[in-house]
Amino acid sequence: DSGVTQTPKHLITATGQRVTLRCSPRSGDLSVYWYQQSLDQGLQFLIQYYNGEERAKGNILERFSAQQFPDLHSELNLSSLELGDSALYFCASSGRDRETQYFGPGTRLLVL
Amino acid sequence: AQSVTQLDSHVSVSEGTPVLLRCNYSSSYSPSLFWYVQHPNKGLQLLLKYTSAATLVKGINGFEAEFKKSETSFHLTKPSAHMSDAAEYFCVVSDPGGTGGFKTIFGAGTRLFVKA
Numbered sequence: 559d560s561g562v563t564q565t566p567k568h569l570i571t572a573t574g575q576r577v578t579l580r581c582s583p584r585s586g587d588l589s590v591y592w593y594q595q596s597l598d599q600g601l602q603f604l605i606q607y608y609n610g611e612e613r614a615k616g617n618i619l620e621r622f623s624a625q626q627f628p629d630l631h632s633e634l635n636l637s638s639l640e641l642g643d644s645a646l647y648f649c650a651s652s653g654r655d656r657e658t659q660y661f662g663p664g665t666r667l668l669v670l
Numbered sequence: 671a672q673s674v675t676q677l678d679s680h681v682s683v684s685e686g687t688p689v690l691l692r693c694n695y696s697s698s699y700s701p702s703l704f705w706y707v708q709h710p711n712k713g714l715q716l717l718l719k720y721t722s723a724a725t726l727v728k729g730i731n732g733f734e735a736e737f738k739k740s741e742t743s744f745h746l747t748k749p750s751a752h753m754s755d756a757a758e759y760f761c762v763v764s765d766p767g768g769t770g771g772f773k774t775i776f777g778a779g780t781r782l783f784v785k786a
Binding site for chain 2: 560562591593600601602603614616648650657658659660661662663664
C-alpha cells in the first residue's frame with residue numbers, strides 16, 4: 559500500500575458525459591501527478607501540481623482539467639467524454655524527494 | 671528531448687534463471703532514471719532509482735540496474751527469477767521541467783513471464 563488513495567475504483571459512463579476522479583496523496587506529500595494508461599498509448603503523463611499550483615504539463619487534452627485543493631487532494635475532471643478516453647487513470651504523489659513518485663491503485667474508466 | 675525505449679515488449683524466463691530487461695534512454699540533461707513494476711490490476715511500485723550517486727543501483731526484491739552513460743542504457747537484472755516476478759516493468763526517465771516541476775516519461779513496458 560503506497561498511501562495514495564484514489565476514488566472511485568471503477569467508473570462507467572457514456573460518451574459526452576463529464577466525470578471527476580479524486581486523489582488523496584500520501585500524508586505530507588505536496589506534489590500530485592496524473593497519468594493515463596491505455597493499451598494503445600501506454601502510460602502518459604498528464605499533469606503535475608505542487609502545493610496547489612500547476613508545475614508541469616504533459617499530453618493532457620483541453621477537455622481534461624485538474625486542480626489541487628488546499629488540503630492537497632487533487633481532482634481530475636474529464637469532460638465531453640469519448641470512447642477513446644476509456645483507460646486506467648493513475649494518481650501519484652511525491653514528497654521531499656520530489657522525483658520519486660508513489661502511485662495509487664488507479665481508477666478504471668469505461669466510456670460506452 | 672527525452673525518450674525511453676524498452677527494447678523488449680515481452681521476456682520469458684524459467685524460474686531460477688537470470689532476468690534481463692533492457693532500457694535505453696535519451697535526455698538533454700543528467701536525468702534521474704527509475705524502474706517501476708506493475709502487477710496485474712495493481713498500481714505501480716518503485717523498484718529502484720538512479721540519481722548519479724552510484725552507477726549500480728540495488729532495488730527491492732533482488733533487482734538491480736546499472737547506469738551506463740556511454741551506452742545510454744539502464745538495464746534491469748535479477749540473478750534468479752521467482753514466479754512472483756511475473757509482471758509488467760516500466761523504465762522511466764525524469765527531467766526537471768522548469769517552474770519546479772518534473773517531466774516524467776515512461777517506456778512502453780516489458781511484460782515478464784516466468785515459467786515453472
